[in-house]
Amino acid sequence: MIPVELLLGLSTVLFFIGFFGFVTRRNLIAMLISIELVLNSVDINFAVFNRILHPGELEGFYFSLFSIGINAAETAVAIAIILNVYRRFHSDQVNSIENMKL
Amino acid sequence: MEYNFVFLILLLPALSFLVLGLAGMKMPHKVAGAIGTVVLGTIFCLSIYTAYEYFIGQGRGADGLYPHVTAFNLTWLKFSELLTFNLGFRLSPISVMMLVVITTVSLMVHIYSFGYMHGEKGFQRYYAYLSLFTMSMLGLVVATNIFQMYLFWELVGVSSYLLIGFYYPQGAAVAASKKAFIVTRFADLFFLIGILIYSFYVGTFNYDLHAMPTLHEQVAGAAVMLPVALFFMFIGGAGKSAMFPLHIWLPDAMEGPTPVSALIHAATMVVAGVFLVASLFPIFVEFAPEQLHWIAYIAAFTAFYAAAVACVQSDIKRVLAFSTISQIGFMLVALGVCLPDPHTGAVAMTEEYADVQGLGYMAGMFHLFTHAMFKACLFLGAGCIIHAVHSNEKEYMGGLRKYMPITHITFLISCLAIAGIPPFSGFFSKDEILVACYNFSPVMGAVMSGIAMMTAFYMFRLYYVIFWGKSYYETHINEGAHKPHEAPLTMTFPLIFLSIITITCGFLPFGELISANGIGFHTHINWTVAGTSVALAIIGIVAATLMYKNEETPVADKLAKTFPTLHRAAYKRFYMDEVWQYVTHRIIFRLISKPIAWFDRHVIDGTFDFLAWGSNEAGESIRPWQSGDVRHYAIWFLSGAVALTLVLLYML
Numbered sequence: 001m002i003p004v005e006l007l008l009g010l011s012t013v014l015f016f017i018g019f020f021g022f023v024t025r026r027n028l029i030a031m032l033i034s035i036e037l038v039l040n041s042v043d044i045n046f047a048v049f050n051r052i053l054h055p056g057e058l059e060g061f062y063f064s065l066f067s068i069g070i071n072a073a074e075t076a077v078a079i080a081i082i083l084n085v086y087r088r089f090h091s092d093q094v095n096s097i098e099n100m101k102l
Numbered sequence: 103m104e105y106n107f108v109f110l111i112l113l114l115p116a117l118s119f120l121v122l123g124l125a126g127m128k129m130p131h132k133v134a135g136a137i138g139t140v141v142l143g144t145i146f147c148l149s150i151y152t153a154y155e156y157f158i159g160q161g162r163g164a165d166g167l168y169p170h171v172t173a174f175n176l177t178w179l180k181f182s183e184l185l186t187f188n189l190g191f192r193l194s195p196i197s198v199m200m201l202v203v204i205t206t207v208s209l210m211v212h213i214y215s216f217g218y219m220h221g222e223k224g225f226q227r228y229y230a231y232l233s234l235f236t237m238s239m240l241g242l243v244v245a246t247n248i249f250q251m252y253l254f255w256e257l258v259g260v261s262s263y264l265l266i267g268f269y270y271p272q273g274a275a276v277a278a279s280k281k282a283f284i285v286t287r288f289a290d291l292f293f294l295i296g297i298l299i300y301s302f303y304v305g306t307f308n309y310d311l312h313a314m315p316t317l318h319e320q321v322a323g324a325a326v327m328l329p330v331a332l333f334f335m336f337i338g339g340a341g342k343s344a345m346f347p348l349h350i351w352l353p354d355a356m357e358g359p360t361p362v363s364a365l366i367h368a369a370t371m372v373v374a375g376v377f378l379v380a381s382l383f384p385i386f387v388e389f390a391p392e393q394l395h396w397i398a399y400i401a402a403f404t405a406f407y408a409a410a411v412a413c414v415q416s417d418i419k420r421v422l423a424f425s426t427i428s429q430i431g432f433m434l435v436a437l438g439v440c441l442p443d444p445h446t447g448a449v450a451m452t453e454e455y456a457d458v459q460g461l462g463y464m465a466g467m468f469h470l471f472t473h474a475m476f477k478a479c480l481f482l483g484a485g486c487i488i489h490a491v492h493s494n495e496k497e498y499m500g501g502l503r504k505y506m507p508i509t510h511i512t513f514l515i516s517c518l519a520i521a522g523i524p525p526f527s528g529f530f531s532k533d534e535i536l537v538a539c540y541n542f543s544p545v546m547g548a549v550m551s552g553i554a555m556m557t558a559f560y561m562f563r564l565y566y567v568i569f570w571g572k573s574y575y576e577t578h579i580n581e582g583a584h585k586p587h588e589a590p591l592t593m594t595f596p597l598i599f600l601s602i603i604t605i606t607c608g609f610l611p612f613g614e615l616i617s618a619n620g621i622g623f624h625t626h627i628n629w630t631v632a633g634t635s636v637a638l639a640i641i642g643i644v645a646a647t648l649m650y651k652n653e654e655t656p657v658a659d660k661l662a663k664t665f666p667t668l669h670r671a672a673y674k675r676f677y678m679d680e681v682w683q684y685v686t687h688r689i690i691f692r693l694i695s696k697p698i699a700w701f702d703r704h705v706i707d708g709t710f711d712f713l714a715w716g717s718n719e720a721g722e723s724i725r726p727w728q729s730g731d732v733r734h735y736a737i738w739f740l741s742g743a744v745a746l747t748l749v750l751l752y753m754l
Binding site for chain 2: 019022023024031094095
């Protein structure tokens with residue numbers, strides 16, 4: 001069986017890769033992909049902790065599935081926003097919409 | 103009881119005020135005036151009917167007293183189980199008498215104003231204010247409790263303010279109205295404090311011992327603080343009734359239209375203080391007789407002071423104003439010289455008490471009644487004269503008896519009444535006052551007799567300089583002086599009506615209707631006192647005749663030249679206005695108000711200014727953190743989360 005540390009290490013690495021991408025990338029699509037990575041790391045955590053803490057039960061797995069479903073919806077909304085930003089500002093760069101602040 | 107209609111007495115003038123105040127500008131003058139006058143006529147009839155029903159129709163109750171009828175009483179505010187604030191309508195002998203006085207004078211003033219205010223701008227507004235005033239004054243006299251009285255007390259104050267400032271484009275009228283409002287309001291502060299002390303210790307706002315059987319016990323329980331409360335209430339009354347040194351607003355209040363002076367500043371509102379003391383009379387006599395005598399001393403001094411000033415004023419309305427102050431002094435002296443019964447220490451229920459120790463009560467009320475009639479007549483007469491010569495100053499008058507016969511006769515009747523010549527009404531009431539004063543102490547009696555002589559002198563001085571003496575019109579006819587003419591019928595009718603009352607009302611059996619303990623007694627004339635006072639009045643009149651009847655006035659001029667300082671001081675009202683000016687501006691403003699204003703501006707405002715400045719600065723300094731870049735926020739968010747995690751892991 002794969003040791004827990006390895007699985008949690010994978011999810012941590014995934015989280016920080018995602019976060020690094022979110023902070024460094026300026027392209028909105030790339031930032032969206034980074035967020036997906038962060039969320040995937042969370043899904044892994046759910047599954048791992050379900051397996052080590054409550055073996056035989058399924059809440060964690062179901063919650064992972066639920067989270068994936070929400071992710072899909074969130075991605076759809078985010079892409080719609082990005083498309084609208086592109087139409088409005090003719091750019092997919094995040095600093096192009098800084099002027100939305102007061 | 104049969105007094106279900108009395109609410110109309112308050113409601114009708116209130117409605118007329120609303121109608122005239124809101125829709126008056128769209129009405130022609132005549133319609134607005136007619137509405138006001140018809141309403142007043144209606145409540146005049148209702149008041150007369152009430153008085154008839156009260157004194158004759160229902161008559162005395164089984165205990166031989168006129169019942170104090172509470173026609174209605176609504177609870178408005180409930181402070182506690184015991185302390186409630188009611189609005190109601192109470193008929194007692196003095197309030198019924200006041201209803202008659204107020205509606206009579208007010209009706210006459212309404213009719214008179216048709217002529218006097220003819221064509222004035224703001225005619226409808228004027229009638230609206232008159233309605234407001236009448237309503238408030240009626241509410242004051244029928245109050246069932248001291249708080250209701252205070253409420254209407256302030257309302258008469260505000261209507262007086264509005265009417266004094268009626269000619270608001272003139273600076274003098276504005277200044278006078280402000281002065282009247284501030285001075286009376288200052289006095290009313292003491293009234294309010296008195297009410298609060300009274301209600302705190304007694305536990306009710308009710309003051310009528312006849313209407314509330316348990317009240318006597320409650321009042322007796324508060325006997326320690328009661329004199330203070332009553333004296334504070336009297337200060338409020340002194341402000342409205344222009345007692346020294348709070349009298350300064352009344353002469354200036356003559357800036358208002360003359361009929362208003364007749365109604366408010368001679369006949370009705372200024373006697374509110376007298377009415378207040380009379381309402382509280384049983385409590386005063388039993389629990390604060392000392393304070394009652396202080397009132398008498400203050401009032402006697404005021405009467406003397408005002409009479410002295412009235413002797414030298416040149417503006418005829420000012421003379422009448424000081425004469426009013428002096429006469430109100432007489433009324434308050436009459437109330438103040440009443441004594442408790444030597445055996446019981448309170449109001450005794452015997453006829454003898456009403457006739458001896460309590461005589462001043464009846465005398466004061468009687469004088470209030472007669473004075474209202476003849477002083478209103480004098481003021482309205484003065485209005486006719488001012489209307490004819492277009493000035494208040496005596497230099498522009500003189501010799502008017504040929505041009506204004508009706509005004510002349512009615513003015514003369516009123517002057518004789520105020521001087522105390524029989525058989526005019528003033529003789530009877532003033533005689534009773536003097537008898538009451540002699541009952542109190544011979545010194546007080548002698549002083550008041552002396553003031554009565556001064557009254558006769560200054561009133562006849564006024565009469566002679568207006569109607570006799572050198573005629574301004576005849577001496578200035580070549581310079582295009584305006585020919586004086588008699589006033590129209592709307593103005594002379596009230597004069598005639600009021601002078602008829604003045605002639606006849608002295609014969610009213612007043613002691614049978616109103617007395618200190620409610621028991622009727624037969625008034626009799628004390629011929630020693632009456633003879634002396636008539637003789638003194640005649641001396642005063644003769645002196646005035648010798649000094650002022652002829653075209654030249656050598657004696658008067660010589661006197662003024664011999665005592666220039668005294669004459670000037672009296673003309674300047676003994677510098678009382680200057681004293682107040684000094685006290686308010688130099689002492690109160692400089693030493694109290696300025697430091698308080700500084701404290702307010704620098705300490706209180708400063709604290710809040712600092713808080714506002716601090717928040718503003720803090721906001722400015724953290725503003726750049728809101729970069730609008732979502733990635734910055736993510737970094738901060740992560741840092742926060744990591745920091746929290748570390749704290750949770752290692753610190754706890």
